[in-house]
Amino acid sequence: MKPLVAIVGRPNVGKSTLFNRLTGGRIAIVEDTPGVTRDRLYRDAEWENRIFTVIDTGGIETGKNDKMIERIKIQAQIAIEEADVILFVIDGRTGITVEDQEISLMLRKTKKNVILVVNKIEDYSDPTTMYEFYSLGLGEPNYISAAHGMNTGDLLDNVVEKLPKNDEEIIDPDIIMLAVAGRPNVGKSSLVNTILGKERVIVSDVAGTTRDAIDTKFMRNSQEYVIIDTAGMRRRGKIYDNTERYSVIRSLRAIDRSDVVLLVMDAKDGITEQDKKVIGYAHEQGKGCILVINKWDLIEKDDKTLHNFEKKVRKELLFLQYAPIIFVSAVTKQRTDKILEIVDYVAEQQSNRVSTSALNQVITEATQLNPPPSDKGKRLKILYTTQVGIKPPTFILFVNEPEIMHFSYKRYLENKIRDSFGFEGTPIRLVARKKSE
Numbered sequence: 001m002k003p004l005v006a007i008v009g010r011p012n013v014g015k016s017t018l019f020n021r022l023t024g025g026r027i028a029i030v031e032d033t034p035g036v037t038r039d040r041l042y043r044d045a046e047w048e049n050r051i052f053t054v055i056d057t058g059g060i061e062t063g064k065n066d067k068m069i070e071r072i073k074i075q076a077q078i079a080i081e082e083a084d085v086i087l088f089v090i091d092g093r094t095g096i097t098v099e100d101q102e103i104s105l106m107l108r109k110t111k112k113n114v115i116l117v118v119n120k121i122e123d124y125s126d127p128t129t130m131y132e133f134y135s136l137g138l139g140e141p142n143y144i145s146a147a148h149g150m151n152t153g154d155l156l157d158n159v160v161e162k163l164p165k166n167d168e169e170i171i172d173p174d175i176i177m178l179a180v181a182g183r184p185n186v187g188k189s190s191l192v193n194t195i196l197g198k199e200r201v202i203v204s205d206v207a208g209t210t211r212d213a214i215d216t217k218f219m220r221n222s223q224e225y226v227i228i229d230t231a232g233m234r235r236r237g238k239i240y241d242n243t244e245r246y247s248v249i250r251s252l253r254a255i256d257r258s259d260v261v262l263l264v265m266d267a268k269d270g271i272t273e274q275d276k277k278v279i280g281y282a283h284e285q286g287k288g289c290i291l292v293i294n295k296w297d298l299i300e301k302d303d304k305t306l307h308n309f310e311k312k313v314r315k316e317l318l319f320l321q322y323a324p325i326i327f328v329s330a331v332t333k334q335r336t337d338k339i340l341e342i343v344d345y346v347a348e349q350q351s352n353r354v355s356t357s358a359l360n361q362v363i364t365e366a367t368q369l370n371p372p373p374s375d376k377g378k379r380l381k382i383l384y385t386t387q388v389g390i391k392p393p394t395f396i397l398f399v400n401e402p403e404i405m406h407f408s409y410k411r412y413l414e415n416k417i418r419d420s421f422g423f424e425g426t427p428i429r430l431v432a433r434k435k436s437e
């Protein structure tokens with residue numbers, strides 16, 4: 001799992017400037033997905049060949065009426081629970097404030113790695129003020145200017161040094177890792193309990209070493225699964241009950257480790273912006289995606305209700321047409337026994353490999369039916385296609401001019417591939433690569 005680095009500090013010290021500085025433009029996003037809401041809260045960074053995720057906790061929403069100090073404390077608490085490394089940012093121009101001292105107190109108690117960052121230092125001509133920051137008891141300060149990128153490279157060196165080593169997780173390809181994501185109160189725990197049932201053998205509760213997450217391993221028809229704990233399933237403190245952002249972070253972390261994601265929604269609420277964000281992330285990360293509409297027992301139905309509901313969800317999630325939708329009730333157990341059947345099916349589709357000859361035949365027929373786009377007198381030619389990976393299935397299209405490959409044409413080819421080979425429930429990736437004719 002990617003390590004997590006959280007930026008903490010009171011307002012206006014330069015957290016989001018630092019966030020942008022650390023994450024800006026370093027990682028090329030594989031493909032922008034139209035319709036996926038992007039967020040500045042949570043982004044990947046790379047330094048010295050290590051990839052890690054950075055969170056700007058300033059973006060975490062807390063209760064509307066929380067006072068500033070309460071808000072910062074909640075944000076710091078989340079960082080302490082979730083992050084591997086905490087960057088505590090202070091404004092070097094204003095010096096230490098009462099809020100800074102309060103956060104320091106919290107951070108000093110944690111066993112997590114804390115790096116003290118004194119920002120807005122563009123001028124080192126007054127060394128006397130520099131010593132003041134040692135008094136926080138958080139070790140040697142890192143003096144930087146986030147706005148001008150001064151000393152941020154040294155800061156990144158420090159961060160990378162403190163990241164956990166790569167040995168934390170052994171991935172067993174035979175186990176299906178299942179993330180159950182969704183907003184608070186949609187029924188995630190109820191569904192997990194239903195899935196686990198009485199008859200299922202729970203192999204063990206695996207206490208995660210790094211993040212005290214609790215995973216549940218179980219067997220069904222000789223298939224092993226691990227359900228990854230997400231927001232609220234085992235809530236430790238009451239402090240962030242109302243922070244939806246918190247559940248987003250937990251969901252995203254669970255998705256990182258999963259093969260298949262169940263996005264659970266409440267039938268009464270339908271799909272929300274947060275749901276789109278979470279499932280959009282799963283899609284981008286190449287995870288299997290299943291939409292679970294829970295509390296179906298609470299809906300008054302006629303023979304069109306289900307169909308209309310599905311139509312509405314599909315319209316909201318244009319990039320996710322491949323995802324199965326299932327309507328369930330954790331209370332009446334309606335269709336809940338189908339969930340793992342669909343999970344198995346999606347897991348199989350994710351690992352599906354198709355033969356190169358069959359693939360090329362499908363692509364040739366597709367290009368004959370609907371010729372590739374042209375631009376400035378040049379027409380795109382697809383010379384050869386091959387599947388290079390699974391989980392998610394990934395295809396390389398060798399073409400004469402990759403720039404002419406439009407998103408819409410890729411989408412068309414993707415649909416053709418799906419028509420022939422399935423790949424239900426899993427994103428697939430098409431990469432156009434130049435090959436001289």
Ligand SMILES: Nc1nc2c(ncn2[C@@H]2O[C@H](COP(=O)(O)OP(=O)(O)OP(=O)(O)O)[C@@H](O)[C@H]2O)c(=O)[nH]1
Nearest residue numbers: 010011012013014015016017058120145146147148
């Ligand atoms: N001089 C100077 N100004 C900076 C530096 N970094 C940030 N600032 C300025 O400080 C102000 C606050 O920066 P932000 O990055 O928005 O601070 P923040 O901590 O994210 O603030 P909140 O969103 O309120 O939590 C902006 O006007 C920035 O331009 C720096 O290195 N030097």
Ligand SMILES: Nc1nc2c(ncn2[C@@H]2O[C@H](COP(=O)(O)OP(=O)(O)OP(=O)(O)O)[C@@H](O)[C@H]2O)c(=O)[nH]1
Nearest residue numbers: 184185186187188189190231232233295329330331
């Ligand atoms: N009517 C009905 N109620 C349900 C169903 N599933 C869950 N509930 C109720 O919804 C509430 C929330 O269920 P939980 O399983 O705790 O939801 P959760 O998503 O785990 O919630 P958090 O722990 O806050 O993340 C409980 O009161 C459940 O009894 C359902 O299918 N139908």
